[in-house]
Amino acid sequence: MRFEFGGKAVLVVSATSGIGAGIANAFQQAGARVRVTGRTEQEANEARSRGLDAAPLDVADADAIARYVTQFDRLDALVNCAGLIRRQEEHDPAVFAQVVDVNLTGTMRLCTACRPLLAATRGAIVNTASMYTFFGAGHAPGYGASKGAVAQLTKALAVAYAKEGIRVNAVAPGWIRTPLTAPVAADPVRSRPILERTPLGRWGEPEDVAGPVLFLCSDAARFVTGVVLPVDGGYLVG
Numbered sequence: 001m002r003f004e005f006g007g008k009a010v011l012v013v014s015a016t017s018g019i020g021a022g023i024a025n026a027f028q029q030a031g032a033r034v035r036v037t038g039r040t041e042q043e044a045n046e047a048r049s050r051g052l053d054a055a056p057l058d059v060a061d062a063d064a065i066a067r068y069v070t071q072f073d074r075l076d077a078l079v080n081c082a083g084l085i086r087r088q089e090e091h092d093p094a095v096f097a098q099v100v101d102v103n104l105t106g107t108m109r110l111c112t113a114c115r116p117l118l119a120a121t122r123g124a125i126v127n128t129a130s131m132y133t134f135f136g137a138g139h140a141p142g143y144g145a146s147k148g149a150v151a152q153l154t155k156a157l158a159v160a161y162a163k164e165g166i167r168v169n170a171v172a173p174g175w176i177r178t179p180l181t182a183p184v185a186a187d188p189v190r191s192r193p194i195l196e197r198t199p200l201g202r203w204g205e206p207e208d209v210a211g212p213v214l215f216l217c218s219d220a221a222r223f224v225t226g227v228v229l230p231v232d233g234g235y236l237v238g
Contacts, residue, residue: 003214006031008076010217013059013110015052016043018178019128020081022206023213024052027077030214037068037082059106065113075117077217080107080127083143090142099142104149111157115166122165124217127154129172129228134236147172151228158226167225169216174232176204199234208233 005027015024015036024036028051037057038044047054058064059082084102089095107127118125130147137144151170158168175194177185184190185203195201209231215221216229230236 002211003030003218003220005076005214005218008032009072009074010034010077010079011072011075011114012036012079012081013057014038014082015079016047016054018180019173019176019206019209020079021047021050023079023081023210025050026207026210026214028052032077035072039082059109060101062109062113065109069113069117072117074121075114076121076123078110078114078118078123078125079213079217080110080125082106082110083128083130085140085143087139090140096142096145099140100146100149103143103146104153107150108153111153111168115161115164118161118166119164123167124221125157125161125166125168126213126216127168127170129154129170131172131174131230131232131235133172133228134230154228155226162225167216167221169221169225170228171209171212171216172228172230172232173209174198174204174230174235176206176209176231178206194235197235197238198232199238202233204231204233 010027010032012020012024014020016038024034028034035053036047037055041056044054044056057068084099086095127150129150132144133147133151154168154170212231
């Protein structure tokens, strides 16, 4: 990438595949010492096979997060990518609450646990919002509500953490080609409306999200905080 992170320590939460993996790989290529987490030991092992320092972590478990973070001697950037969607099931309040607990409260748990480390380095946080931060998600109300709240959380923490020199921003990915979206991308009937609305005329790749994340964590963005940056090929304005 076009950024240098030599000597920097970066944590990418939920980075064993998809967008998170693309971000972790980009930081690694830029010279950072990267740690990643996955939901299970199997996911962590897969990341280790790619040369990453990986561990399983449940973002809904505050005690597990606290124990994990105590292993760190330094942290310059935290990227929160953990997310859960339970399409059509989220009208059940119990499922709704589970999704919000992972997507919103999980993000808050990581920000809170990593705050002292980031204050020591005047570091940066990047959270992951979504197109459903801006659009209604009738099929996934918990996901949509949580991603809307991630944007507001990002703005709130940008204000709260500024006095410690910590910048807090978010990216809002559009239609990115990942294992989760592969069936849609491969289906011309489902993919066509997406491409027709996207001015740049293609699906995004995880690397397309990684670049903006590295920018937001770099000194090039040292006066940028509280921003929710769409990375969508123009889908929002299409």
